[in-house]
Amino acid sequence: MRILSGIQPSGILHAGNYFGMMKPSIELQEQGEAFYFIADYHSMTSLTDANLRREYTKRVAIDFLACGLDPEKAVLFKQSDVPEHVELSWILSSLCPMGLLERCHSYKDKIAKGISPNHGLFAYPVLMAADILIYDADVVPVGQDQKQHVEVTRDLANKFNDQYGETFVVPEPRIRRDVAKVPGTDGAKMSKSYNNTIDIFGEEKAIKKRIMSIVMDSRGMDEPKPDAEENNAIQILKNVADEQTYNETVELLKAGGYGYGHVKKKLFEVYWEHFAPARKRREELLANMDYVDQVLREGAEKARGIASVVNKRARAACGLE
Numbered sequence: 001m002r003i004l005s006g007i008q009p010s011g012i013l014h015a016g017n018y019f020g021m022m023k024p025s026i027e028l029q030e031q032g033e034a035f036y037f038i039a040d041y042h043s044m045t046s047l048t049d050a051n052l053r054r055e056y057t058k059r060v061a062i063d064f065l066a067c068g069l070d071p072e073k074a075v076l077f078k079q080s081d082v083p084e085h086v087e088l089s090w091i092l093s094s095l096c097p098m099g100l101l102e103r104c105h106s107y108k109d110k111i112a113k114g115i116s117p118n119h120g121l122f123a124y125p126v127l128m129a130a131d132i133l134i135y136d137a138d139v140v141p142v143g144q145d146q147k148q149h150v151e152v153t154r155d156l157a158n159k160f161n162d163q164y165g166e167t168f169v170v171p172e173p174r175i176r177r178d179v180a181k182v183p184g185t186d187g188a189k190m191s192k193s194y195n196n197t198i199d200i201f202g203e204e205k206a207i208k209k210r211i212m213s214i215v216m217d218s219r220g221m222d223e224p225k226p227d228a229e230e231n232n233a234i235q236i237l238k239n240v241a242d243e244q245t246y247n248e249t250v251e252l253l254k255a256g257g258y259g260y261g262h263v264k265k266k267l268f269e270v271y272w273e274h275f276a277p278a279r280k281r282r283e284e285l286l287a288n289m290d291y292v293d294q295v296l297r298e299g300a301e302k303a304r305g306i307a308s309v310v311n312k313r314a315r316a317a318c319g320l321e
């Protein structure tokens with residue numbers, strides 16, 4: 001089984017990235033041949049500061065390694081080190097009906113949030129299809145927001161195979177129901193570009209401040225809250241707490257007499273503790289940046305070895321060779 005997933009260096013990584021994509025990806029590295037990339041081409045659709053892109057790209061590598069990505073088991077690389085992704089994207093683009101992209105929610109959500117709609121943002125799912133198909137990937141671990149994009153990938157793979165003969169593996173999304181959509185501090189999907197994130201590796205004070213700012217409803221402390229599971233802070237707590245702590249907190253809220261301030265304080269304590277081992281590994285990595293650079297260099301080489309073969313297969317199938 002080959003596994004493929006990517007993450008954009010469009011900002012600082014957050015709990016939604018971790019539980020939706022990084023943690024499942026790290027677990028899957030034990031079960032197959034895993035390829036994880038830092039989607040720097042994709043980040044160009046929303047980030048236009050070159051230095052920030054460089055900095056965030058490094059940070060994604062450090063943070064992913066700190067969280068447990070093992071370069072002995074999984075290939076970690078930077079998307080633009082494998083320019084074949086872009087060639088295949090053009091090939092697929094020419095088979096992609098406009099309507100398929102016009103229906104994509106992620107694009108519509110982003111422009112609704114005020115991100116200016118450029119062609120790259122509109123065509124994002126086509127590049128993503130190329131990212132996946134160029135590794136003959138079987139499984140794609142992602143959050144719910146990417147489900148539709150993996151469906152576009154499947155459509156494009158089938159279209160190409162119908163038009164030019166069997167060339168691509170048709171991949172399956174792997175979405176964990178319990179972490180499909182981690183809410184941000186405002187209750188919308190936590191996103192780097194929505195300013196509603198809780199960082200994985202922020203300063204203690206800053207993380208506490210973000211957690212204390214999570215939007216709750218206006219019910220008073222004494223009021224019982226039968227819908228406690230729906231609460232934004234509780235949904236995040238579910239990911240970081242052990243079952244007993246989670247159940248106790250939910251029961252306290254349901255019974256009434258337990259305020260939202262208490263919930264947030266508990267969430268902060270558990271959250272900070274949850275990432276303590278990763279924080280320690282991250283300190284070690286920061287002192288050894290040569291190692292991080294080497295991981296990316298070797299990753300790019302391995303990735304390119306596969307991508308160039310699949311790209312050649314596609315070029316031959318459609319008459320470019």
Ligand code: ATP
Pocket residue numbers: 006007008009010011016017018019020021046141142143144145146179180181182183184189190191192193194
């Ligand atoms: P941007 O706002 O720039 O799109 P993002 O925070 O959405 O950034 P991406 O790099 O687009 O992050 O996504 C990386 C992975 O993280 C994807 O698999 C995506 O599904 C997953 N992911 C992102 N946000 C969440 C979330 N709130 N809950 C679950 N998974 C998420």
Ligand code: MG
Pocket residue numbers: 191
């Ligand atoms: Mg996104």
